[in-house]
Each structure stands twice: as structure tokens, then as C-alpha cells.
Amino acid sequence: MALRADWLPALTAFESAARHQNFAHAAEELHLTASAVSHHVRKLESRLGVALFQRHARGVSLTAEGRQLADAAGSALADVEGVLRSLRGAREEHDRVRLTTLHSLAYTWLMPRLPAFTRTHPQVRLSVDTEIALTRFDDGGPDLGIRHGPGHWPGLTSHFLMDEALFPVASPSYPALPDIRTPADIARQPLISDHARQGWHDWFRGANVHGPRLDERYSFSDTTDAMNAAVHGLGVSLARSRIAAPYFERGELIRLPGPELTARWGYFIVYPAHRRLRPAAQTLVDWLLDTVRS
Template structure:
């Protein structure tokens, strides 16, 4: 006997009724009436030439033939549900982009722009890892990364994303800050530092301030923490333009006199050279690169 597509509604009604051992409960699950479920079951019984349920005053119960069909139908549906779940997971994975990136850059530059990406690409899902250690791009690892350097990492393709500049900032409430007119005056103030590869010594050299004793009173491993420390009035921080912009826009920090020093290290988007980017990851890379071309 060939299983034709027009059997499927009756089989679905039977499988549900068999699980519940009750036509009314099956009807509720299927959004049908109990009489419609009963009609489907009788139609199936007629086609098969066997009784699938015993009907009695207290309700219904499966016959031996009904139990055999119920076991087969339940097993088939479970197999189909497993396959459907795998297909849904595979579709979600195709639209998942895993990114390893820098905490400060993510917090200050990327996050304010992500709503625009989400509006353009609502199906793409992002997983963002901001651990300090450089992540290995192994199978199952991140699709791409944002790195700060000179653009050369073995085994990685690197696209230049953006440059940066360094300049001093402080809270507008820092005592006497309004009277600071020269870089030499900044050298006499408490300084806030991070662990970047260019720091205050480089900036004062560019500002032609030599021989000053620098009071680097607070040192943070993260640039965002350094910006927050300056915003709370602990001292003057050497800011990176890409990190400090939200603080300047919110008037939590103000720029101080002196040059804007171009950084030796810049931002790059990177991914394994041996692995082709999946479409969703390529879409994210293209979006990032387009921002700096605008």
C-alpha cells in the first residue's frame, strides 16, 4: 500500500488521538473539533480495513493494530522532528558570526553602530568575545577578529579598518583644568595611563616637552577603565580618538592643548587565510569596511 499525501491529515489526527487516548484532547491540540478528529480516524480505519480504536462509554483505547500504527507514527514523527531541529540549527549557524575583538573599541566604537547593522541584516546573529588574549582561529572558533597592530599576523588575512590618534583629556570638573594652556602644564598633573604600546612619553616628545618628571599615578589594563578614571577626576588621560569620542560627546571629558599624535598601530579586521568567510561573516566585514569609506 502506497502512502499518499492525502493520508497525512488523517495520520496526524490519529497519532495525536493515540497519544492522548482522547479525541477531545487531540482536537484541542490540533485546533479542530472532536468530531473532525473522529472523522479523520474513521477515514483512516476505512482505508486500512482495521479498527484502530475501541470505542466505549468511558472514551477510546487503542486496539493491537492501533498500537502498532501509533508506535510507528510516533517514531516517524520523532525522526522528522530531529531532522527539522538539525535543519533549524544549521540555518541559525549559517547566520551566526563569531567575532573576537577588543573591549574598549567594542564598548566605545562598535556598540553605538550595531543597531544600524541589525536594521540592515536582522537575521544575522553576533557572538562577540572581548577577551584580552588573542584567540586561535581553530575550527569552531571565531570567524573573524578586530586587531590593533601593524597589519601583519601569520596565517591571517588583514584588511585595514581605521587609524587613530592620541591626545590628552580630562574631566571638565578637574581642579584648575580650565587654566591649562600648554602641554608643559599637563606634565605637572596626575596622569592616567593604560597598557597601550604608545604612551605619555611618546606624546610629550611629540609635544616638545622634555625632561619633565611624569606622575603616572594610575595605570589600567583597559582603555575604557582609563577613560572612566579620568571622567571621575583622577587625572589626565591619554585618549585614543576611537575610544574617547562618546566621552567627549557626553561632555564627561574635554580635550586639552597639544598635538594629536598619529598612532603607530591601527585597527584591522582579520580572518584565517586558509578559510573562506561564510556569507554572514563576509557581510559583517563589508559593513565594517563601508563605515570608514563614508
């Protein structure tokens, strides 16, 4: 007997009822009524010419024929469900982009812009890794990264994304704020730094403040932590223009006297030179580049 398409609803209802040994529970699982499940089962029994359930006051139980069909139907539907899940997962994986970048950039620059990307490209699924360690682009690793550096890394294709500038900031409520009128006044404050190679000594040299004995009292591995330390009034932080922008928008930090020093390094989109980007990853690269141009 050929299995026609109109048998599938009845087999699905029967398989669920057989697992639960209860029509009401099967109905709940399938978003049907108990009477609809019962109708499907009776239709199946009529076509097969055998009773699949024994019906009694406390519910139903499978007959021998019902048990035989339940085993076969359960196995077949589980196989189909497994294939569907695999195909769905393959589609989702095809549309997933794994991006590695700095936590500070993800938090202050990328995150506020992602809603616009999602509205334009809702099919792309994004996984963001912000580990401090320099990520290797092995098989199964990230598709691309946004790195802060000179722009040249062995084995990687690199696209310039944007530059940045350095300048001092403090909280508007910082107690010593009235005493800070020149860059030399900043040198007498508790200073907050991050682990970037270009820091306070470079800025003071650019501000023509020579020979100060600097009190770099607080140092953080992440730039956003250095910004937050300034927000809480611990001292003066050397801000990076791309990272500091949301702190200015929220009124949590203000810029102090002194020059804006062009940073030695910028931000670059990188990915393995030997590997062609998948369409979803290329979509993200194009959007990032368009974002900084607009």
C-alpha cells in the first residue's frame, strides 16, 4: 500500500497519542483538540481495518497492532525530525558570522550600530568573541575580526576601517576639575591608563609637557574599564575617540584642555587571506565599511 500524503496527519496524531497513551496530552502537544486527535486515530483504524487502541474508562492503551505501528511511526518521524533539524542547523550555520574583536570596541562602537545591521540583514546570525588573546583563524574559528594595530598581519587580508585620536577626559563631577586649566595641570592628577602601547607619555610629549613625574595610579587591560574609572571620579583617563563617544553622549565624561593626538594605530577588518569569505561574512564586512563612510 502506497503511503499517501493525507495519511501523514493521522499518523502524526496516532504517534503522539501512542507516546502519551492519552489523547488529551497528544492534542496539547500538536495544538489540536482531543476530539481532533480521536478523529485522526479512528480514520487511521478505519483505513487499516484494525484497532490500534483499546479504549476504557481510564483512557487508552495500545493493541498489539497499535504497538507495532507506534514503533515504526515513532522511528520514522524521529528520523525525519533529525534530518529537518540538521538541515535547519546547516542553514542557520550558513548565515552565522563569527566575529572577534576588542571588548571595548564591541561595547561602545559596534553594539549601538548592530540594530541598523539587523534591520537591513535580518537573516545574518552573529557570534561575537571579545577575548583578550589574539585569536587564530583556524578551521572552526572566527570568520573575521576587527583588530587594533598597524594593519599588517601575516596570513591575513586587512581592510582599514577607521582611525582614532587620544585626549584626556574626566567626570564632570571630578573634584579637582576647577584646578585643571592646562595640560600641565593634568600631569599633577591621578592618571588612569589602559594597556595600549600608546599612552600618557606620548600625549604629554604631544602637548609639550616635558619631564613631568606622572602618577599613573590605575591601569586596566580594557579601555572601557579605564573610561568607567574616570566616570567614577578616580582620576583623569586618556580617552580613545571611538571608545569615548557614548560616554560623552550620556554626559558621563568631558574633555579636558590639551591637544588631540592622532593615534599611531587604527582599526582594521581582518580575515584569512587563503579563505574566501562566505556571503554572510562578506555582507558584514561591506556593512562595516559602509557604516564608517556614511
